[in-house]
Amino acid sequence: MSYLSTLGGERFRFGSLARLLAAASPERSGDRLAGLAAASAQERVAARWALAEVPLATFLTEPVIPYETDDVTRLILDTHDADAFAPVAGMTVGELREWLLAADGPALAALAPGLTPEMAAAVSKLMSNADLVAVARKVRVVTAFRSTIGLPGRLATRLQPNHPTDDPAGVAAALLDGLLLGSGDAVIGINPATDSPKAVRGLLELVDGVIGRYSIPTQSSVLCHISMSVQLMAQGAPVDLVFQSIAGTQAANASFGVTLGLLDEAYEAARALGRGTVGDNVMYFETGQGSALSADAHHGVDQQTVEARAYAVARRYRPLLVNTVVGFIGPEYLYDGRQILRAALEDHFCGKILGLPMGLDICYTNHADADDDDVATMLTMLAVAGASFVICTPGGDDIMLNYQSASYHDALYLREVLGLRPAPEFEAWLESVGLLDERGAIKDVSGAHPLTAIGRELAA
Amino acid sequence: MSEVTLPGGELWPALRARTQARIGLGRAGSALPTRHRLALQAAHAAARDAVHSPFEPDTVAAGLAGLATVRVRSAAGDRPTYLQRPDLGRRLHPTDRAHLPVGDWDVVFVVADGLSSRAVHEHAAAMVRETAARLPGWRVAPVVLAEQARVALGDDIAHAMGAAMVVVLIGERPGMSAADSLGAYLTYRPTPGVTTDADRNCLSNIRPPLGLTYEAAAGKLAGLMGKGRELGVTGVGLKDESDHANVIDWLP
Numbered sequence A: 001m002s003y004l005s006t007l008g009g010e011r012f013r014f015g016s017l018a019r020l021l022a023a024a025s026p027e028r029s030g031d032r033l034a035g036l037a038a039a040s041a042q043e044r045v046a047a048r049w050a051l052a053e054v055p056l057a058t059f060l061t062e063p064v065i066p067y068e069t070d071d072v073t074r075l076i077l078d079t080h081d082a083d084a085f086a087p088v089a090g091m092t093v094g095e096l097r098e099w100l101l102a103a104d105g106p107a108l109a110a111l112a113p114g115l116t117p118e119m120a121a122a123v124s125k126l127m128s129n130a131d132l133v134a135v136a137r138k139v140r141v142v143t144a145f146r147s148t149i150g151l152p153g154r155l156a157t158r159l160q161p162n163h164p165t166d167d168p169a170g171v172a173a174a175l176l177d178g179l180l181l182g183s184g185d186a187v188i189g190i191n192p193a194t195d196s197p198k199a200v201r202g203l204l205e206l207v208d209g210v211i212g213r214y215s216i217p218t219q220s221s222v223l224c225h226i227s228m229s230v231q232l233m234a235q236g237a238p239v240d241l242v243f244q245s246i247a248g249t250q251a252a253n254a255s256f257g258v259t260l261g262l263l264d265e266a267y268e269a270a271r272a273l274g275r276g277t278v279g280d281n282v283m284y285f286e287t288g289q290g291s292a293l294s295a296d297a298h299h300g301v302d303q304q305t306v307e308a309r310a311y312a313v314a315r316r317y318r319p320l321l322v323n324t325v326v327g328f329i330g331p332e333y334l335y336d337g338r339q340i341l342r343a344a345l346e347d348h349f350c351g352k353i354l355g356l357p358m359g360l361d362i363c364y365t366n367h368a369d370a371d372d373d374d375v376a377t378m379l380t381m382l383a384v385a386g387a388s389f390v391i392c393t394p395g396g397d398d399i400m401l402n403y404q405s406a407s408y409h410d411a412l413y414l415r416e417v418l419g420l421r422p423a424p425e426f427e428a429w430l431e432s433v434g435l436l437d438e439r440g441a442i443k444d445v446s447g448a449h450p451l452t453a454i455g456r457e458l459a460a
Numbered sequence B: 001m002s003e004v005t006l007p008g009g010e011l012w013p014a015l016r017a018r019t020q021a022r023i024g025l026g027r028a029g030s031a032l033p034t035r036h037r038l039a040l041q042a043a044h045a046a047a048r049d050a051v052h053s054p055f056e057p058d059t060v061a062a063g064l065a066g067l068a069t070v071r072v073r074s075a076a077g078d079r080p081t082y083l084q085r086p087d088l089g090r091r092l093h094p095t096d097r098a099h100l101p102v103g104d105w106d107v108v109f110v111v112a113d114g115l116s117s118r119a120v121h122e123h124a125a126a127m128v129r130e131t132a133a134r135l136p137g138w139r140v141a142p143v144v145l146a147e148q149a150r151v152a153l154g155d156d157i158a159h160a161m162g163a164a165m166v167v168v169l170i171g172e173r174p175g176m177s178a179a180d181s182l183g184a185y186l187t188y189r190p191t192p193g194v195t196t197d198a199d200r201n202c203l204s205n206i207r208p209p210l211g212l213t214y215e216a217a218a219g220k221l222a223g224l225m226g227k228g229r230e231l232g233v234t235g236v237g238l239k240d241e242s243d244h245a246n247v248i249d250w251l252p
Helices: A017-024 A029-033 A041-052 A071-078 A082-088 A093-102 A105-114 A117-125 A129-137 A168-180 A197-213 A226-234 A250-255 A260-273 A303-315 A337-353 A372-384 A408-418 A424-432 A450-459 B012-016 B034-052 B057-062 B079-084 B117-132 B153-161 B214-231 B244-248
Strands: A003-007 A010-014 A156-159 A187-190 A220-222 A242-245 A283-287 A321-326 A358-362 A389-393 B069-073 B108-112 B143-147 B165-171 B182-188 B200-206
Touching: A003 A017, A003 A041, A010 A017, A010 A041, A017 A041, A017 A117, A017 A303, A029 B079, A041 A093, A041 A117, A071 A250, A071 A303, A082 A093, A082 A105, A093 A117, A093 A129, A105 A337, A117 A303, A117 A337, A129 A337, A129 A372, A156 A168, A156 A408, A168 A187, A168 A197, A168 A450, A168 B012, A187 A197, A197 A220, A197 A226, A220 A242, A226 A242, A226 A260, A242 A260, A260 A283, A283 A303, A303 A321, A303 A337, A321 A337, A321 A389, A337 A358, A337 A372, A358 A372, A372 A389, A372 A408, A372 B034, A389 A408, A450 B012, B034 B079, B034 B117, B057 B069, B057 B117, B057 B143, B108 B117, B108 B153, B117 B165, B117 B182, B117 B214, B143 B153, B153 B165, B153 B182, B165 B214, B182 B214, B200 B214
Parallel strands: A156 A187, A156 A389, A187 A220, A242 A283, A283 A321, A321 A358, A358 A389, B069 B143, B108 B143, B108 B165
Antiparallel strands: A003 A010, B165 B182, B182 B200
């Protein structure tokens, strides 16, 4: 089916729903690299006029990637909840935008299983940055393991104590630094530099030891491939959260070495361990615009729509955390701070209205046109939008992954200016170990504080 | 500027010995103390300048001790295009193909700006000299100096020149601790569009004195070249003690 639009006396034709979505997408380098972007600013707006008129029901009959060849499409259509969809079933994309802006939180939460990722992506393309904040802010998605993520007025953080050689003392030193700055309630998560099960298990045991010894109400994750997590769980390693990068097409997931079957297996294995204390959300997913194009597996679908499709994969597993990594992939996908900000707001919005506990790694590489001021701007907008968590690194600089992200200080800034607090269990723990002052703000402690043994013992 | 109270002040020097991570920075309110904020900016500025400084082929040519050179451009016309269109950085500029001398070359060295012209200005000429000196009897083609170039541009160049092997010396993506890191990528009989990153061997972090020295890198590279020529293969088929998989992830 093709879509027509006339703007300023010029007639535009879009050959398919996928072409229309791509042309309507706000400008970004990745869509140009893929040859999918609108050819002009006017064509882009013409596409939005046409998209606004598309009935939502069309998304259930015209998949952007064929049902027969892609298991993510099958997952999306087979699990679509017609009852939840009912309140908006007769609407167009343009009408959905207005409905979302007027709806309250419970109505949005009830709608989530009735929305497909493509509907979410489509409506986001008609929304301003402010719209994306205003709607997402109304949605609270609450998940739990040893801490509770996503409650109103709360912002959690991932403590990311990476080290280029996985040196235990180096990791422990960075872990201590993050804890003393009040970070780590979403997860203490390490990207391993090496791919060996032995090294990964060593890191798991290190963090598990710290969590156990100091009774920290949080969870650990070592971000290895999911097949290794399955293997390590079978061997009795202390796996709290199972991590995996996922994408929005079967072919892109295959490039990550992931199938829905493997995800099912890992999900069941992690739940069976029963390691959570206040909840049983056991999965930690990462996504990011551009990954499908990078794997040459985008099927002519624009990068934001493909990204939203990854959320269909995520929501099947009731994850504790879904982290969209925005800005890591490089300027050929998101060129500058403006494009990274837009992508961050879109991903957070789409994830939230699809019912996911969305957080973000707000970051940039040195060849993108962005800096720490962009990070500050993005963090502020995303915290206002109600992001569940953000990734934090020592001083905003990850020495293992070679990129810059938010710092623990940035999270303290967000708490200070927006009155946000950590997860309740973690906040109580911070208080119990003397890290909070009478106003609930983080407090400096001396080098004799018991927690410092984390770093001291391994450094010795 | 005032020194800010550091929590656990006496603790951090010992811990910093175990990691380069920016730990124990202290706070000014919720924020970084001034000196740490400026230190972060300084590292980022060095990286940004390395990415955006123009490539100076004359600087490299002057260091090549009289070796013949040829200059080419990729199909990416400027830096913003280069950064957003990696596909264009892998293709020769249409008019520059004619500059390349065809011959029965055993190897061609391609000096490519990549993501750090600074790395190339500082280290590439010495690497060519040191490596060529370890290749007695090899027919070495004129050194190709390539602007707005990605690693795979070497495939196009070697193919056009009839060279059996290509060594691309290229500026790596600058990090916060190093903006002058040079990479070397070795490929046997590349075919544009067919050759993949799995067909290459690479050495990373060439930047004396903190990274690999020229002598060490050239020795290793010449060894790989000899073995590759003997076996008629490079990449995963050519065993290499360097960390192949890890380096490929950061291919400029």
